[in-house]
Amino acid sequence: MTTDPNASDPNALASTVPGPPFHETVLHPSSPIEATLVRSENSANGISQSKFAVIGFLFLVTGAVGLPLLWVNRRFNNVERLFWTVAVLTWTFLLIGVTWAILRWTYEQIYPYL
Secondary structure, three states: OOOOOOOOOOHOOOEEEEOOOEEEEEOOOOOOOOOOOOOOOOHHHHHOOOOHHHHHHHHHHOOOHHHHHHHHHOOOOHHHHHHHHHHHHHHHHHHHHHHHHHHHHHHHEEEEEE
16 A cells, blocks of 8 residues: 655655554655575574585485585584595495496306307
């Protein structure tokens, strides 16, 4: 609801915005807008900031996706980040080597029959 813009009262240009029941907020054209950024408590303590979840993600899902989560997580210090990065890269190369050895062995077993 707006009031008559031709009125001589400066507050007459104010518009009212309906709020919760039995409450109206009056916005004046000349009043500054104030905003405050609020960090949610839940977002800071979410699963992406859990050490256990990040380490589980590193080893159970994939290191390539988990390493950025590790380096963004504020709960790990730089020594821990470096340790877990080396551990995950070693684990990843070990898995690739074992997979390559299994594939090579399988190929050698079926090659005579091809």
